[in-house]
Amino acid sequence: MTITLLDPTGERRPAERPRARRPASLDGHVIGLLDISKPRGDVFLTRLAALLGARGAGVRRYAKPTFAKPAPADLRRQIAEECDLVIEALAD
Amino acid sequence: MSLPRLPDGLVAVVKRDCPTCQLVAPVLGEIAARGGPLTVYSQDDAGFPPSVTASSRARDEDLALSWHHHIETVPTLLRVEGGVEAGRAVGWVRREWEELTALSPLGSGLPAHRPGCGSMSADPSLADRLRVRFEGGRLASRRIDVAELEDEIETAFERGWSDGLPVVPPTPARVLRMLDGTSRAPDEIVAAVPPDLVPATVEKIAVNAVMAGCKSEYLPVVLAAVEAACTDSFNMHGLLCTTYFSGPVVIVNGPIAARIGMNSGINCFGQGNRANATIGRALQLVVRNIGGGLPGGIDRATFGAPGKVSFCFAEDEDASPWEPLSVERGFARGASTVSLVAGHGPSAIIDQISRGPESLARSFAAVLRAAHHPKLVMAMGALLVVSPEHARVFAGAGWSKARLRGELEALLLLDGDELARGAGGIDEGIPAQVAAGRKLPKFIPGDLAIVHAGGRAGMFSAVIEGWVSGARGSQLTTVEVRA
Amino acid sequence: MHDIADFESRDVPGVFVASSEFSEAAAAQARALGVDPARVLVPHPIQDRTDDEMRALADAALAPLLAALLAAV
Numbered sequence: 001m002t003i004t005l006l007d008p009t010g011e012r013r014p015a016e017r018p019r020a021r022r023p024a025s026l027d028g029h030v031i032g033l034l035d036i037s038k039p040r041g042d043v044f045l046t047r048l049a050a051l052l053g054a055r056g057a058g059v060r061r062y063a064k065p066t067f068a069k070p071a072p073a074d075l076r077r078q079i080a081e082e083c084d085l086v087i088e089a090l091a092d
Numbered sequence: 093m094s095l096p097r098l099p100d101g102l103v104a105v106v107k108r109d110c111p112t113c114q115l116v117a118p119v120l121g122e123i124a125a126r127g128g129p130l131t132v133y134s135q136d137d138a139g140f141p142p143s144v145t146a147s148s149r150a151r152d153e154d155l156a157l158s159w160h161h162h163i164e165t166v167p168t169l170l171r172v173e174g175g176v177e178a179g180r181a182v183g184w185v186r187r188e189w190e191e192l193t194a195l196s197p198l199g200s201g202l203p204a205h206r207p208g209c210g211s212m213s214a215d216p217s218l219a220d221r222l223r224v225r226f227e228g229g230r231l232a233s234r235r236i237d238v239a240e241l242e243d244e245i246e247t248a249f250e251r252g253w254s255d256g257l258p259v260v261p262p263t264p265a266r267v268l269r270m271l272d273g274t275s276r277a278p279d280e281i282v283a284a285v286p287p288d289l290v291p292a293t294v295e296k297i298a299v300n301a302v303m304a305g306c307k308s309e310y311l312p313v314v315l316a317a318v319e320a321a322c323t324d325s326f327n328m329h330g331l332l333c334t335t336y337f338s339g340p341v342v343i344v345n346g347p348i349a350a351r352i353g354m355n356s357g358i359n360c361f362g363q364g365n366r367a368n369a370t371i372g373r374a375l376q377l378v379v380r381n382i383g384g385g386l387p388g389g390i391d392r393a394t395f396g397a398p399g400k401v402s403f404c405f406a407e408d409e410d411a412s413p414w415e416p417l418s419v420e421r422g423f424a425r426g427a428s429t430v431s432l433v434a435g436h437g438p439s440a441i442i443d444q445i446s447r448g449p450e451s452l453a454r455s456f457a458a459v460l461r462a463a464h465h466p467k468l469v470m471a472m473g474a475l476l477v478v479s480p481e482h483a484r485v486f487a488g489a490g491w492s493k494a495r496l497r498g499e500l501e502a503l504l505l506l507d508g509d510e511l512a513r514g515a516g517g518i519d520e521g522i523p524a525q526v527a528a529g530r531k532l533p534k535f536i537p538g539d540l541a542i543v544h545a546g547g548r549a550g551m552f553s554a555v556i557e558g559w560v561s562g563a564r565g566s567q568l569t570t571v572e573v574r575a
Numbered sequence: 576m577h578d579i580a581d582f583e584s585r586d587v588p589g590v591f592v593a594s595s596e597f598s599e600a601a602a603a604q605a606r607a608l609g610v611d612p613a614r615v616l617v618p619h620p621i622q623d624r625t626d627d628e629m630r631a632l633a634d635a636a637l638a639p640l641l642a643a644l645l646a647a648v
Contacts (some may be wrong), residue, residue, distance in 0.1 A: 003244045006233040006262045008253050008299040008381040010290030019613065020586045022646040031644075034578065043626050044592070047633035048640070070577040080585045085644045088578055092594035092621040239603055 023084065030058035032083030036067040041090035048087065057085075067091070096157040098177065101129035102193060103170040105152065105163045108140035110209035113167045116184050117141035119199040124148050127195050133157055135166065135212040158213035159226050165208040169193075183208035220265035228264050230271075230278055233299055235264075248303070253381055255373065255401055259303035270298040273308030274315065275575050282315055283322035285383030286329035287390045292318060292382045297374075300381055304374035304402075309352050310367055314374045316430040316573045317342050317404075321375060326432050326569040331559060332385040337397045337436040338559040338566075340379075341475065342372050342404035343543060345418035346428030348573055349406035356408035358547035361438055361554070372402030397436035405545055411480050412544035413487030420493075421570040428573040433475050433541060434566035438554035439463075443482070449489040452482060453496060456553065457503035461534055463557045467511045467521035469532045473539040473558030473568070476500075479546035482553045493542055504534035536561060541568055576604050579612040590643040592636060594619040613643035 023029060031052055033045045049059045062079055064071045071079075079086060104120055106113040121143030124130045130148055134140045135158060138151040152158050161170070161177070171179045171192050181188035185205040190196045213222060236251075238244045244261040248254050260266065271278055271294070278295035285292045294315065301314045321328045321340055331338060344354055355365035363369065379385045387396065397403075409416045418429040441459045446452040456476065463474050478486075478496075486496055508527035513519055522532065539561045546554070559566050579589040590613040593601060598616055605611050617632045624632070 002240060003238045003261065004264060005236045005238060005244060005247065006231060006264060006267050006299045007236055008233075008262055008296065008303055008377065010285070010288060010292070010296070010382045010384065011234055012288060012290060012384070019611070020583045020588045022588050022644060024646050026641070026645070038621075040621050040624055040629050043629040044633045044636075047630040048637070051633065051637050064578075070581070076578065076581055080582060080587050083587065086579065086582045086587055086589035087592065087640060087644070088589065089592035090594070090617070090621060091591065091597050092619065 026052070026055055026057040026085075029084040030060060030082065032060050032062055032079045032086045034071065034079065034086060034088040035061070035063040036088060036091060037064050038067045038090060038092060044090050045087075048089075095160050097175055098157070098161065098170065098172045099129070099131045100172050100175065101131065102127065103172055104130065104132045104167055105135065105158055105161075105170075105211070106132060106141065106167045107135040107209070107212060108137040110166050112184050112206045112208045113141070115202060115206055116167055116199065117143045119184075119189065119202065120144050122198060123193055123195060127193050154225070155213040155218075155222060156226065158211055159222055163211045164214045166211050167208055168211070223268050224264045227268055231264055231267060231295060232279060232293070233267075233295060252386075253303065253377075255376055255380060257401070259377070260305050262299045262302040266302045267295070267298050270302050270306065270308045270311055271295065273298075273311035276315070283319050285318070285322055285378060286385065287332055288384040290382050290384065292322075292378060296382055297378055300377040301370075301374040304377050305366065305370040306374050307352070307366070307370075310371050310374075312573050312575055313344060313348060313352065313367075313371050313428075313430055314378075316571045317371065317375045317432060318378050320430055320432040320569045320571040321379065323569050323571075325567045326434070327566045328379065328383075328385075330564070331434050331566050332379070332383075332391050334559065335392050335394045336559055337393065337395050338434045338557075339397060339400035339403065339436060340372075340375060341399065341433050341435040341556055342375060343417060343431040343433065343475075344371075344404070344406040344428070344573075345409065345416045345423075345431065346573070347426065348428035354406035356406040356545050360405040360408075360545050360547075361403070368404050368406075369402050372399075372404030375404075376400060376402065399436055403435070407543045408480065408545045411483075411548070413483055414493035414542075414544060417541065417543050418570065421568075423570065423572060429570050430573060431568055431570040433473065433556070433568045434559035435473075435475055435556040437556040438477065439557065441553040441555060442551070443553075444551040446485065449486045449491050449496070450499075452485050453499045454503060457500055459555055460500065460540070461504060461506070463534070463555055465520060467513075467515070467518060469506060469511055469522060469534045470536050471560055472535075472565070473541070473561040474535065475541045475543065475556040475558060475568075477546065477554040477556065478542060478544050479550055479553050480544070480548045481551045483544050497540070497542060500540065501533065501535075501537070505531045506534060508532050538567075576601060576612055576614075580610045583610065583612060588644050589613070590615060590640055592617060592640070594621050615639045615643060 035041050124144050132144050132149050133152040165182045169181045190198050238247045245258050248259045276294045280294045281291045352367050354367040423429050443455040464472050508530040511522045512524045512527040513521040579591045582589040592615050595616045596619045
């Protein structure tokens with residue numbers, strides 16, 4: 001059952017938090033590819049790694065231990081430190 | 093949602109799952125046959141009571157009719173004229189039913205009276221849900237749904253609503269209950285909250301009061317605190333923007349303090365008292381969530397202070413030899429007030445030896461002199477909190493609060509040559525051209541407030557150091573508490 | 576989606592890829608979290624695709640992914 005909360009703020013900002021600022025291009029940036037460890041995702045990400053590498057981005061690969069939970073805190077911290085952008089795949 | 097209308101004539105509200113309703117079922121049949129028109133609303137079974145024809149029965153399926161007409165007991169018999177209730181009988185009382193129906197005798201063979209059962213619309217386990225269903229429309233705040241697998245306590249943290257501690261999730265049911273604590277309308281605007289100057293309604297403040305952990309009876313005090321904080325004289329905006337330590341300190345006077353169980357005694361600045369802790373917290377949550385005043389954002393305090401989570405206490409008026417702060421501020425003795433002062437602390441004044449008022453006053457002055465910095469004067473305020481043991485020393489010698497204040501003013505008239513920049517090898521201080529050869533008061537008149545609080549044992553008093561006073565800073569501001 | 580929301584809150588732009596079946600659940604989670612993470616949907620099903628088909632999905636997803644990660648022109 002969902003719980004409903006009332007917004008305690010002045011509602012000046014949208015209920016959603018805004019997204020992080022995006023860079024203008026891939027140049028000089030490192031993209032983290034995070035595999036959620038569901039079947040077939042690795043093939044998808046390997047292909048993406050090749051495509052992105054060809055466009056001049058650095059690429060790093062990571063994998064969650066299980067798709068059933070958010071990534072462990074240490075892994076998230078590592079990715080945030082080592083990468084400028086993240087692609088997480090592939091949930092079905 | 094419009095009030096469900098009652099049909100004219102006689103109206104009975106019953107439920108099958110009630111022995112008294114079963115008992116009076118034949119009486120309802122009698123009334124329908126002899127008196128009429130009679131409409132019977134069943135809260136549970138649409139076929140009950142069988143003693144009355146189907147056309148006279150209705151089902152109050154969603155309990156809207158029972159709720160809006162305040163049916164607390166079943167059976168309840170109402171007489172309705174022109175859509176308006178003209179009388180009611182609660183439970184089975186023959187005499188009352190005969191009067192209402194103008195039929196006599198009724199229910200011969202039944203006992204003269206039998207109490208009813210609880211109405212389903214008054215069932216405690218349904219109360220919250222019904223309340224939200226029927227009164228939820230009073231609430232204007234944006235709804236935020238927390239999905240099944242989410243944790244509503246984490247949600248509040250993630251959305252930045254918290255002061256670092258968990259908050260009570262502000263569900264519509266809790267907020268409606270909080271609003272019971274005031275007779276003011278939920279959409280009444282209380283103040284424009286700095287820094288964003290967003291209008292804070294009673295409802296929005298109630299949402300934050302729920303989050304702080306307040307009881308509904310604290311709400312009037314929270315509302316007064318928000319009003320006081322948002323005045324020009326208190327200058328919450330300035331207080332937020334400063335790199336200084338201070339935050340709002342809430343002092344409550346008058347009968348409301350005892351009524352809501354506030355602490356004016358042992359550990360009154362510390363933990364453990366719900367009213368003290370949550371009222372101060374609610375004010376800070378309002379500033380944060382409604383006003384947008386966030387640390388690291390507009391709040392750039394170098395250190396801040398633990399009191400910026402909450403700093404709220406009541407003055408001990410009963411044991412005080414002096415008039416309370418509220419009376420000094422011009423309010424009637426029986427009035428309940430909230431006074432706000434910018435401050436942080438407390439710092440200690442230890443004096444376990446002085447038996448006479450002159451010596452004790454000098455102890456106070458020695459510590460007050462060093463408030464903020466021994467060489468800084470005439471710029472900032474302070475709040476002196478005199479403990480019962482210390483107050484007894486003054487009272488025993490017949491010193492009024494005014495006498496003490498006068499004595500402190502004399503003792504705190506300081507030698508400008510000691511205050512000047514460079515004096516004592518300290519660069520900080522008062523510019524030489526202002527200080528040289530002059531006597532300067534530590535506090536501008538009006539900037540030193542004095543209250544009485546604390547446990548009955550302990551020969552200490554306390555200084556709550558303030559912030560910049562006057563037009564550029566903040567001034568002690570008092571607001572009366574309205575129900 | 577929690578992971579991407581977490582990266583976004585650390586100022587690391589992110590996007591997640593999910594099959595089209597996931598679309599409604601994603602929207603619900605987004606509302607609950609109070610974020611709207613960038614997402615790229617690929618046609619369902621996934622599990623029984625061949626390697627070549629997966630690579631084709633990746634090729635097709637590249638442009639939307641870049642659009643989600645880079646500033647709009």
